[in-house]
């Protein structure tokens with residue numbers, strides 16, 4: 001028991017590495033902001049493409065969502081970070097993460113938006129259009145607010161996944177939360193920094209996970 | 222009328238938190254008798270019915286089925302008792318993932334432990350009786366409301382219950398489908414089934430019921446033969462209720 | 469253009485390392501299958517237990533599901549792989565990957581099945597109980613099949629997301645697709661093995677994505 005506490009909940013080590021992890025957390029937060037915002041915006045455009053009546057718009061975006069939902073985000077990340085330099089394209093770790101996750105997230109967010117947009121009754125389009133609003137005005141003021149409200153739990157749940165996903169950046173040595181913790185582990189030969197990082201994630205995400213569950217009590221039949 | 226009641230409710234009381242929904246209810250249903258329960262919304266009719274097979278747990282009082290008190294005994298006794306009390310719900314509650322035949326055989330097989338041929342044969346008999354043998358392989362979603370309710374009746378009958386409880390069996394049906402369900406119930410009555418029916422079908426009550434019970438505010442206000450209750454109600458509350466529903 | 473093709477689609481490199489990557493596909497598929505089996509099994513069992521409504525048990529089930537849905541699997545993988553040996557628990561890389569991903573999938577599956585149970589109408593339970601089936605048999609024959617059907621679309625999506633995480637095995641040296649191809653990349657000095665890995669993942673997961681999409685659109689079984 002003592003050895004367990006010493007290895008996983010070593011307070012002395014945790015205190016010592018706390019500032020380092022806090023710095024890592026800040027990087028994680030910056031990553032999250034970039035990745036979530038880009039994903040939310042990109043996903044919307046992809047979703048609109050998915051629902052476009054024009055075939056030459058619809059098909060490419062459908063292929064886009066399916067391909068990037070099929071590829072593990074880590075594979076995308078490695079491909080961009082260590083594959084592209086072979087073609088003379090060098091990107092910083094931060095940029096690599098943002099691009100890889102934009103491709104991945106926009107596909108996931110697009111699926112959520114698509115479900116939301118479909119859930120808004122056709123009558124809403126017609127009613128709004130009949131009051132003289134343009135297509136984009138109908139979308140912005142009438143349809144989108146309802147669509148987003150209908151799929152809020154899924155948007156939230158997806159966002160939780162995005163935050164968790166940023167931990168993959170540690171694989172390409174971007175000094176976010178998990179990377180900092182793993183550095184600390186290899187220096188201290190002790191797993192407590194990793195446990196501390198886990199606690200950070202828990203504090204950050206548990207409330208959101210609870211909220212998702214609260215929203216998702218029932219499945220649509 | 223039989224000497225010993227088939228179903229007897231004794232000093233039944235039911236509270237939801239601080240809200241007393243049933244107060245000291247006493248009611249006897251003789252073998253082969255059809256007792257019809259009426260009363261305003263929220264008067265406790267459904268709750269009383271649901272206490273009779275302990276879907277709702279009575280706060281106090283006894284329910285005696287064919288001489289056996291169902292308030293005592295293990296949970297296995299409880300399941301055995303529930304096999305003997307058929308229940309038909311307002312919303313049918315057929316199992317949507319099973320064919321009509323499967324709906325009728327499930328409890329026969331899993332609770333009564335009947336063999337498959339026995340259960341199937343019994344199910345077909347009962348479906349025949351409610352006029353739906355030809356729908357045995359259909360799924361509930363393919364049936365009309367009236368047909369679904371008749372399957373629900375067959376599902377209960379297949380377990381050879383001693384008593385059948387009906388909670389507004391026709392309230393969720395389109396008017397033109399009500400008749401088919403009432404016809405099945407009338408047929409049941411003529412074959413000697415003991416029935417306790419909550420419903421608003423007053424014409425049916427006049428024609429078929431042996432006794433009518435009027436409930437209000439969780440108590441039995443008045444009971445008597447249909448012609449007494451509908452023709453010359455004694456209590457003021459009964460009169461008000463009847464004048465409101467008939468207008 | 470030639471240079472591009474030579475960098476990402478060099479036929480010689482492809483031929484040389486394809487067997488390795490195909491071996492990696494075997495590892496990925498094996499671990500994925502084990503994770504799906506264990507994760508869904510455990511998740512379903514927990515959701516069924518939860519249906520019994522025992523307060524203390526449910527508290528632990530909910531905590532478990534919340535924690536494993538909140539934590540990035542990579543954190544758990546590192547803790548198990550680098551931390552556990554010092555308390556005498558030494559698990560192989562594939563084992564760590566299997567344990568962490570199964571537990572994570574189980575947490576999500578439990579929540580999804582539970583949402584399925586909650587969506588089964590109360591009247592369905594009452595019909596089963598009123599016909600003398602009792603709680604357990606009503607759960608098994610009436611509620612469970614309906615809950616599982618409702619749960620299918622979100623479950624398939626989640627299974628997809630979590631089996632893709634087998635790529636995390638590359639961080640602890642599991643010889644699955646990604647790590648065989650990054651190894652090949654550093655040996656060959658070419659980006660082509662990475663292309664191979666992309667192709668391998670698409671071969672495995674693209675059909676699953678299309679299946680998930682189909683399932684989502686055809687899940688209106690109630691109206692059949």
Ligand SMILES: Nc1ncnc2c1ncn2[C@@H]1O[C@H](COP(=O)(O)OP(=O)(O)OP(=O)(O)O)[C@@H](O)[C@H]1O
Pocket residue numbers: 237242260261262263264265266267268269
């Ligand atoms: N599960 C419950 N929890 C709390 N209160 C309940 C519950 N079920 C019923 N009640 C209350 O008990 C009272 C009687 O309800 P009940 O459903 O038995 O009435 P009813 O006579 O069947 O009415 P209706 O004609 O509308 O079906 C109502 O006030 C209702 O709000």
Ligand SMILES: [Mg+2]
Pocket residue numbers: 266267268388
């Ligand atoms: Mg009622």
